[in-house]
Amino acid sequence: MVAAELVPQEAIGRASLLWLIPALPLLGAAIDLFVGRRLGRWAGWLATALVAASFLISIGVVTQLLDLPDEERLVVQHLFDWISVGDFRVGMDLRLDAVSATMILVVTGVGSLIHLYSIGYMRDDPRFGRYFAYLNLFVFFMLMLVLGANYLVLYLGWEGVGACSYLLIGFWFEEVANTEAAKKAFITTRIGDSLLLIGLATIVFKFGTLDYGEVFTGAPAVLTESAATVIALLLLAGAIGKSAQLPLHVWLPDAMAGPTPVSALIHAATMVTAGVYLVIRSVPIFELSPVALDVVAWVGILTVLFGGICALAQWDIKRVLAYSTISQLGFMFLAVGLGAYAPALFFLVAHAFYKALLFLGAGSVIHGMEGEQDLRRMGGLGRRMPWTAFTMGIGALALAGFPFLAGFFAKDIVLEIANTNERWGFYVFGSIGALLSALYVSRLWFLTFVGRPRSEAAEHAHESESLMVVPLAVLGVGAALGGVLSLGPHGWISRFVEPLVGLVPEGEEGIPGPAFLVIAVGITFAGLLVAWWVYASGRVDWHRLRERLEPLPRAALHGWYVDRAYDAVIVQPAKALAGITANVVDAKGIDGLVNAIGGGTRRLARSGRLLQTGFVRSYALVVFAGAVAVLLYVGSRL
Amino acid sequence: MRTPIAYFVMLSGILFALGTVGVLTRRNALLIFMSIELQLNAVNLALVAFSRMHNQLTGQVLAFFSMVVAAAEVVVGLAIIVAIFRRRRTIDVDDARELRW
Amino acid sequence: MPLDNVVFWVFAPISIASAVGMLVMRNAIHAALFLVVNLFCIAVMFLLLDASFLFAVQIVVYAGAIMVLFLFVIMLLGVDSGVSVRERLLGQRPLAIALAVAFIAELFVAVRAGIGFATHAPPGFEAVNQPGNTQALSEVLFREYFFPFEVTSVLLIVAAIAAMVLARRQAPAVTQAELEAHRAQVTDELEHAAAEPPA
Numbered sequence: 005m006v007a008a009e010l011v012p013q014e015a016i017g018r019a020s021l022l023w024l025i026p027a028l029p030l031l032g033a034a035i036d037l038f039v040g041r042r043l044g045r046w047a048g049w050l051a052t053a054l055v056a057a058s059f060l061i062s063i064g065v066v067t068q069l070l071d072l073p074d075e076e077r078l079v080v081q082h083l084f085d086w087i088s089v090g091d092f093r094v095g096m097d098l099r100l101d102a103v104s105a106t107m108i109l110v111v112t113g114v115g116s117l118i119h120l121y122s123i124g125y126m127r128d129d130p131r132f133g134r135y136f137a138y139l140n141l142f143v144f145f146m147l148m149l150v151l152g153a154n155y156l157v158l159y160l161g162w163e164g165v166g167a168c169s170y171l172l173i174g175f176w177f178e179e180v181a182n183t184e185a186a187k188k189a190f191i192t193t194r195i196g197d198s199l200l201l202i203g204l205a206t207i208v209f210k211f212g213t214l215d216y217g218e219v220f221t222g223a224p225a226v227l228t229e230s231a232a233t234v235i236a237l238l239l240l241a242g243a244i245g246k247s248a249q250l251p252l253h254v255w256l257p258d259a260m261a262g263p264t265p266v267s268a269l270i271h272a273a274t275m276v277t278a279g280v281y282l283v284i285r286s287v288p289i290f291e292l293s294p295v296a297l298d299v300v301a302w303v304g305i306l307t308v309l310f311g312g313i314c315a316l317a318q319w320d321i322k323r324v325l326a327y328s329t330i331s332q333l334g335f336m337f338l339a340v341g342l343g344a345y346a347p348a349l350f351f352l353v354a355h356a357f358y359k360a361l362l363f364l365g366a367g368s369v370i371h372g373m374e375g376e377q378d379l380r381r382m383g384g385l386g387r388r389m390p391w392t393a394f395t396m397g398i399g400a401l402a403l404a405g406f407p408f409l410a411g412f413f414a415k416d417i418v419l420e421i422a423n424t425n426e427r428w429g430f431y432v433f434g435s436i437g438a439l440l441s442a443l444y445v446s447r448l449w450f451l452t453f454v455g456r457p458r459s460e461a462a463e464h465a466h467e468s469e470s471l472m473v474v475p476l477a478v479l480g481v482g483a484a485l486g487g488v489l490s491l492g493p494h495g496w497i498s499r500f501v502e503p504l505v506g507l508v509p510e511g512e513e514g515i516p517g518p519a520f521l522v523i524a525v526g527i528t529f530a531g532l533l534v535a536w537w538v539y540a541s542g543r544v545d546w547h548r549l550r551e552r553l554e555p556l557p558r559a560a561l562h563g564w565y566v567d568r569a570y571d572a573v574i575v576q577p578a579k580a581l582a583g584i585t586a587n588v589v590d591a592k593g594i595d596g597l598v599n600a601i602g603g604g605t606r607r608l609a610r611s612g613r614l615l616q617t618g619f620v621r622s623y624a625l626v627v628f629a630g631a632v633a634v635l636l637y638v639g640s641r642l
Numbered sequence: 643m644r645t646p647i648a649y650f651v652m653l654s655g656i657l658f659a660l661g662t663v664g665v666l667t668r669r670n671a672l673l674i675f676m677s678i679e680l681q682l683n684a685v686n687l688a689l690v691a692f693s694r695m696h697n698q699l700t701g702q703v704l705a706f707f708s709m710v711v712a713a714a715e716v717v718v719g720l721a722i723i724v725a726i727f728r729r730r731r732t733i734d735v736d737d738a739r740e741l742r743w
Numbered sequence: 744m745p746l747d748n749v750v751f752w753v754f755a756p757i758s759i760a761s762a763v764g765m766l767v768m769r770n771a772i773h774a775a776l777f778l779v780v781n782l783f784c785i786a787v788m789f790l791l792l793d794a795s796f797l798f799a800v801q802i803v804v805y806a807g808a809i810m811v812l813f814l815f816v817i818m819l820l821g822v823d824s825g826v827s828v829r830e831r832l833l834g835q836r837p838l839a840i841a842l843a844v845a846f847i848a849e850l851f852v853a854v855r856a857g858i859g860f861a862t863h864a865p866p867g868f869e870a871v872n873q874p875g876n877t878q879a880l881s882e883v884l885f886r887e888y889f890f891p892f893e894v895t896s897v898l899l900i901v902a903a904i905a906a907m908v909l910a911r912r913q914a915p916a917v918t919q920a921e922l923e924a925h926r927a928q929v930t931d932e933l934e935h936a937a938a939e940p941p942a
Binding site: 698 | 747748751755758759762763766771774775778781782785788789791792793794796797800801804805808809812813816817819820827828830831835836839840842843844846850851854855858859860861862863864865867868871872879880883884887888891892895898901903905906907909910
Binding site: 613616617618619620621624625628 | 739
């Protein structure tokens with residue numbers, strides 16, 4: 005099913021500029037980091053301009069790629085040798101193919117819009133320059149992640165985005181909670197990262213190289229099914245951590261502590277999709293292990309349901325979107341697990357548009373409400389923030405799967421692939437997930453923009469400046485029209501990446517086509533209508549409704565107490581163990597041993613020093629006795 | 643020369659032993675110092691005796707050098723004794739016992 | 744009995760007796776004089792061993808210069824110098840004597856086994872000492888041992904400087920803190936004087 009690895013082409017023509025795509029953001033990061041304070045507002049414009057330039061170069065490079073025939077669409081640019089130890093060599097290589105081309109367009113495109121938005125959003129922040137330095141650095145690492153031609157460059161970017169994520173979540177580090185959230189994100193993803201690193205080591209062990217080309221061409225011959233399963237599951241563990249899938253999802257809701265544009269860029273549009281990218285990239289390995297693919301699919305579908313239910317119960321506008329992101333990423337994993345790599349990639353692109361849009365819109369709302377994030381204190385903002393309401397409405401409809409918007413196509417393809425007789429379970433659960441997304445996103449929108457203002461701040465909310473509205477509008481267009489990239493399972497994006505990842509698998513249809521469409525659209529409208537009836541029609545007291553459903557909403561609000569469970573099962577025992585090692589093993593055992601040696605020496609010295617009487621003649625006597633003894637020995641040998 | 647070499651060596655050894663006894667039993671730093679001179683001379687005697695025995699002048703050269711060094715040593719040693727006496731008003735070596743526990 | 748045997752047997756007992764005398768004298772000057780006798784005897788032994796140059800050096804440098812220096816210091820510090828002759832280290836004296844006896848006994852055994860008491864000096868030393876002991880010694884000294892010889896000059900200069908530094912009488916050092924205290928006291932007094940009207 006997977007096409008053979010393509011023959012890499014020389015980076016000539018516009019493609020020779022490939023290295024500039026990550027280099028420009030790196031330059032921006034360096035400048036903003038060192039002289040950002042002096043640049044003032046220009047630090048933001050510089051960072052934005054450099055990422056936008058990267059975007060333009062990406063377009064140039066990708067159009068050249070499109071001009072090539074299908075089987076030549078793979079460009080590798082060797083920058084320099086990174087590691088060269090014996091036979092093991094790792095180059096700093098960049099690789100442009102259909103998958104990475106799609107990714108760099110998303111990263112630089114959405115990234116530059118979010119940079120532009122941030123200039124307005126972060127206007128009054130005292131660490132304005134540093135913020136953009138981090139943001140640019142993040143874009144650099146993300147581009148290295150997707151452009152790397154071997155797993156080590158990918159890993160470099162992987163850890164780099166993790167570090168930037170840490171820096172940006174804890175950007176307002178004056179609040180202890182923010183630094184706690186940053187730490188949590190870093191450590192939680194680190195669990196996955198460590199397993200990923202073991203996976204890379206396993207690849208080196210099996211293949212002797214980390215280069216994509218050599219690994220992918222060699223995989224069918226080198227790997228047995230069990231070896232492929234081991235490697236695939238280790239890679240998957242890394243992906244689960246980065247993409248906040250069950251059971252490592254706990255960091256993402258807390259990561260909303262960072263500035264909202266950061267949530268949009270990192271925790272919705274780009275970094276969290278790195279896990280999906282890794283799995284799509286490693287398709288030749290995953291294809292060898294049906295078990296691993298099944299695991300991917302199950303992780304995905306469980307996360308879809310989990311995230312959807314949690315999102316439905318949140319009061320914090322950003323946490324709704326955070327759980328929504330978890331849920332949507334679950335859809336992507338589901339698609340990958342079902343073997344639909346191209347649709348997964350399309351889902352990734354579409355989601356980047358509408359989730360970035362929703363987050364930026366949420367940021368605009370928060371900005372207009374002077375920092376208020378609680379949905380219960382909003383309401384009726386539609387009249388005061390028309391642009392935000394309109395663009396967010398498009399984003400919400402796209403996410404809900406409203407016909408002919410980007411999200412509709414994305415979700416549709418995934419469900420269509422699940423719609424086979426042997427996979428009906430995925431289809432049913434996926435449809436429930438779709439219903440949930442329609443519900444929670446329209447709940448969000450209705451609670452925010454419709455009805456009467458429920459607080460002082462909501463009455464005096466104001467529309468954001470044009471610097472922030474323009475990116476919203478552009479993303480709105482993307483979210484609305486993104487669907488043209490993929491009309492049906494064999495849309496444009498599928499054809500683009502199919503030479504690399506293979507065709508979308510087809511099985512016997514479960515529900516016939518027209519009926520399937522009607523059901524899909526019906527689910528979306530059902531979700532919208534229910535949300536409208538409950539939250540916007542004014543006929544239902546949703547506070548009382550929620551109380552009647554207790555304790556379910558409370559559990560969902562707290563993410564089904566997963567955090568508390570981790571705390572009880574892992575954190576507290578670990579702390580107790582650490583306490584034992586620190587207070588007993590180290591203090592009593594190891595320190596005791598050291599102290600015993602020291603004390604013993606001291607006691608020995610205390611008695612030994614009595615030999616030192618200070619009488620120089622006593623010393624001389626001993627020396628003479630020694631001389632006599634030596635002479636005795638010498639004389640006895642004569 | 644009819645006197646056996648061994649006689650000179652034994653004389654040297656006896657004088658050395660007597661010098662050592664002086665170093666070990668006297669408390670006056672000056673007398674200890676004189677005893678050391680006696681030891682040095684005893685060794686010089688042995689060196690010259692061996693020089694005669696091996697028909698070589700090297701032993702005499704070594705004795706000569708040891709005299710030079712002894713002269714230098716006496717100068718420095720006596721200066722130290724004078725300095726100690728100035729500070730402590732005594733040259734009893736048993737009184738100078740700060741270097742102990 | 745050959746003449747040199749006679750000389751040896753006369754001077755050897757004298758040197759041992761003078762060494763013992765030096766050990767037992769309470770008075771430092773007497774001890775020093777006994778040491779001079781002993782050094783003379785050793786000089787005679789040098790003469791017996793055909794080392795006439797060292798014989799001269801022994802008398803001039805040791806019996807002359809060094810012993811004068813000793814006597815000078817003894818005079819400078821006072822004859823008794825406040826030193827008691829009582830032994831206060833337990834067993835020091837008997838142990839020292841016992842070890843000395845053991846040392847001599849060991850040496851006796853070693854010399855008998857090594858050289859043997861009947862061995863005479865080989866003939867032909869006159870050839871080594873041509874044209875005379877002083878000239879022959881200077882040949883060896885300035886040809887084979889020239890560099891060590893030069894180094895001894897450095898040693899002597901260092902020793903001379905060291906002696907000067909060590910024996911110099913130093914003025915008590917004044918620390919910065921003492922200066923400071925002194926200054927404060929003076930200012931205090933001045934202020935005091937200014938505050939009180941003159942009587």
